[in-house]
Amino acid sequence: MKTLMNFGIALLLVFAFSCSTESEPDELIGVSAKASGKQMTSIGGLGGITGTSTLHRNKNGITVNFKAEGLHPGAYTIWWVIWNNPQDCATPGECNEGDFATPVEVEVEVMYAGGHVVGKNGKGNFSAHLKAGDDSPESMNESFGFPSVGGLTVGNTFGAEVHVVLRTHGPVVPGLVNEQISTYRGGCDEPFLYAPFTVYPNAIGECADIAAAVFAPAN
Numbered sequence: 001m002k003t004l005m006n007f008g009i010a011l012l013l014v015f016a017f018s019c020s021t022e023s024e025p026d027e028l029i030g031v032s033a034k035a036s037g038k039q040m041t042s043i044g045g046l047g048g049i050t051g052t053s054t055l056h057r058n059k060n061g062i063t064v065n066f067k068a069e070g071l072h073p074g075a076y077t078i079w080w081v082i083w084n085n086p087q088d089c090a091t092p093g094e095c096n097e098g099d100f101a102t103p104v105e106v107e108v109e110v111m112y113a114g115g116h117v118v119g120k121n122g123k124g125n126f127s128a129h130l131k132a133g134d135d136s137p138e139s140m141n142e143s144f145g146f147p148s149v150g151g152l153t154v155g156n157t158f159g160a161e162v163h164v165v166l167r168t169h170g171p172v173v174p175g176l177v178n179e180q181i182s183t184y185r186g187g188c189d190e191p192f193l194y195a196p197f198t199v200y201p202n203a204i205g206e207c208a209d210i211a212a213a214v215f216a217p218a219n
Contacts, residue, residue, distance in 0.1 A: 037158075039218060043068050045166065045211025047200030051124075053164060053213035057157050061131040064113065064164050068124045068211060072202045075169040075180035075187060077115035078126045079140070079209075083108050084153045086161035086217050093217050095161050103146035111151060112138040113164065115181035117172055124166070132157050140184055158219040166211040170204050 037058050043051035043066070051068035066078055084107035089095035099106050113128035130137070133154040141148045152160055169180040169187040179186030189205030197208045 037218070039215050041213050041215065043166075043211055043213050046197065046208075047072075047210070049166075049200075049211045051211075055162060055164075055213075055215045057218055059132075059155075059157060061129060061134075062152065062157055062160075062162060063129045064127065064162075064213075066124075066126040066128075066164055066166065066213060068126075068166060069122055071118045071122045071124050072168070072171075072200065073118055073120050073122070074171045074202070075115070075117055075173075075177060076124055076126075077167045077169065077181060077184070077186075078113045078128060079165045079167060079184070080111045080113045080128070080130055080137075080152075081108065081163035081165060082111065082130075082152050083161040083163075084149060084156055084159075086159075089161075093161060095163075100144070100146070103141070107149045107153065108141075108146070109149050109151050110140040110144065112182070112184070117177065117181060126166075128164075138183065143184070159217050161217050162215040164213045164215075165209050167209050168201060168207060170202065170206050173204060 037056050039055045041053055043049065043053050047070065049068055049070045053064060053066045056063045083089060083095040083099070085105065086093050086095050088105045089099040095106060100108065111130070113130070114126050116126065118124045130152055132152045133150065135148065135150045139148050173180065173187050176187050187205065188207035200210060201208050
């Protein structure tokens with residue numbers, strides 16, 4: 001349970017940053033989310049990270065674009081946190097780290113979305129698509145102590161609450177870069193895997209969830 005608890009602490013940090021940004025997490029652009037399938041939110045995180053993220057939904061799946069600035073050069077991944085039953089979260093439609101305590105009820109899935117190396121300009125532009133019912137991306141559920149639910153539930157693409165979490169894997173390590181941008185633990189030393197950093201980690205082996213975008217249910 002230590003792993004799950006520490007992961008929750010790390011997410012608590014990024015949720016706190018993301019909820020303090022200028023725009024509301026579920027801010028919609030132009031028309032209703034149900035009609036347009038488009039949601040947009042600001043990104044906030046450790047060390048002054050800023051940016052915007054846009055989520056597109058249709059009946060077949062979801063697609064995110066996550067643009068962040070103020071990043072240190074290094075390797076990064078983004079992760080889906082899918083809450084298939086957000087109505088069963090402690091605060092319906094506003095799921096947070098405390099709701100990992102009831103993973104079966106909320107049907108949460110933490111899955112790999114994408115990753116790449118960020119250069120000296122400090123800008124990261126990540127995009128990812130998740131098809132409803134696709135359980136092929138790496139899932140962290142078992143590692144966190146709860147069962148897989150198969151990803152984004154078919155028929156629930158508008159009803160799920162979606163969080164996109166940015167994770168740093170530290171400076172690029174020759175020979176490990178592919179693991180650093182494609183797995184949760186790539187390039188991470190065990191003591192730093194789930195550490196609740198309060199400052200931006202930037203040493204080899206230090207990995208942390210450092211920013212997030214939160215999208216409320218759109219139905």
